[in-house]
Amino acid sequence: MSEREITFSEAIREALAEELRRDPRVFIIGEDVAEAGTPFKVLSGLVDEFGKERIIDSPISEPGFTGVGVGAAMTGMRPVVDIMFGDFLTLSMDQIVNQAAKVHYMSGGKLKAPIVFRTTMGATRRSAAQHSQSLQAWVSHVPGLKVVMPSTPYDAKGLLKTAIRDENPVVFIEDKLMYKMKGIVPAEEYLIPFGVADVKRKGDDITLVATSSMVQVALGAAEKLKEIGISAEVIDPRTTWPLDKQAMIDSAKKTSRVIVIDEGYEQYGVTAELASVIADGAFYYLDAPVKRMGAMNVPIPFSPVLEDLTVPTEETVFQMAKSLCQRS
């Protein structure tokens, strides 16, 4: 396999371009997706190759274009709906939750909605309370949806191609701060299956289960932990649904200590579900309660001094891990 280093956003764009080339049913719809290539420039150039018929600029109407996507998916197309900021999922929720997620079940399996909702997450961009949330818990809560949270360019590309080929509605959540991050991505085509966690770093003393933006935070913390003699394993579930429960449980059994880290609000968050799965599956092996670290339970503030306090960092994860391992 020939390998290259490309950015996270290039990986996303490649996945979309390959799938648009492969399958004429695939199209993209959303705000400023064509010539503008979105504010993040992730889609730059796609309109040149695929035209405005397949890279469709929509009005600023999240429920409207999300619903249009669902209807197109139900009638033979494969839409990729671009919801610019994850915060705007709230506007599209009826179409995602009451329509797309339920149509297969409600129709007794006769209808389906193969559609990808691409959206973003993540704070510390100084974008304040309505452009910074990580709402993966909202969609992970709903049966009928699949939820993907890639943490590397490699995962982003392979998982997005799988998402587009999936027969079900998939919410694909990208960390905005990761778009410029580089990583090794093969030139050859590959797919990554859903529901298969990835061990991002092997270790023996403590397990750090981390999603999306928090994977790099966990890896940074693991490096610091190594300096004080603690060997941390970093597990990335990659999809919050379907969820690879066994990978997390197996790691917990091995290390006996676990911290779960996700950038969504801590209250009723993804961390709660993951911690529950681990506590249930590895109860007799645990030497400490499973700890959860998420975004502080406050609307995300604008002032950098305040905003930086709201999300887990390498340092806070390091401190939590150190105390769990009873090192002072």
Add this chain to the structure above:
Amino acid sequence: MSKKKETSSDVEHWLYAYEQMAKIREFEEKVNELYMKALMPGLAHLYSGQEAVAVGVCEALHLDDYITSTHRGHGHCLAKGAAVDRMFAELLGKEAGFCKGKGGSMHIADPDSGNLGANAIVGGSMGIATGAALSAKMRGSGQVAVCFFGDGAVAQGLLYEVMNMAALWKLPVIYVCENNNYSEYTHRSETLAGEIIARAQAFGIHAETVDGQDVQLVQETMQKLVDRARRGEGPAFLECLTYRYYGHHVGDINRTYYRSKEEEHDWRENHDPLKLLAEKLIAQKLTDRAVLDKILADVATEVEAGMQFAINAPFPNPSEVNEDVYV
């Protein structure tokens, strides 16, 4: 579905439309009975009184054209071509139902006849219908999509988002507003400012208002709108003035606090779609009472048999509860 092409004359076609309307009327009467006898779980929103809208609209469509329906959707489903027995089975939560009993009255879907499903979110299917039209246009299939909704749903913002896109992109979608005057238990004078079709006209969408109790008028108007949509001339909006004979749902019995018995009586006596069509056909000497009575009797037999089929049909196996969550 339209038998227009299969029948040899106009009169046969209108007799078929009469039969379809009668079938819907009889179906709903039986649903009401089932509910009153506590044989039906949940609730139902009866279509009685509005039959000319569903039949007139669907008779202007092909089998593979799409419709999206509403919580008051039994009429749409039957008019588009669904079978009575499997509809009853769905309403009773039986395995033989169109959705294996998982959808029920408010979620009946029959993709084989182009019905993308009833929707229990008021206005919830406006995006789906518009997306189906976008899909038809992208695939070059020549299909049109029809979105049924009531005057209550006109208050939902989604309508304006999708009409904007449908007009911009010239999508083959027809928005059919069944204006029955009531948004659940509230008269439209309390919920709607301005005129309904003015909303569509503001987007440059061709819009018309018709007497929704006159099935011939509904179908003829609809046919024009469907033809122009198929020709690529874009979306249209059809407001049908109609009336629901029963309450918002089967349990809405005492409703004098929001509308009078005199008003209900006037619509039943003077604006009934079945009576109206019968009188016209007889006056034009195209048929006689005996022919129409025979249709009513045959429909009653079919509906009764369908209901008995559903009552005797088995419930789903409990193992099905977590099937069909994902494809």
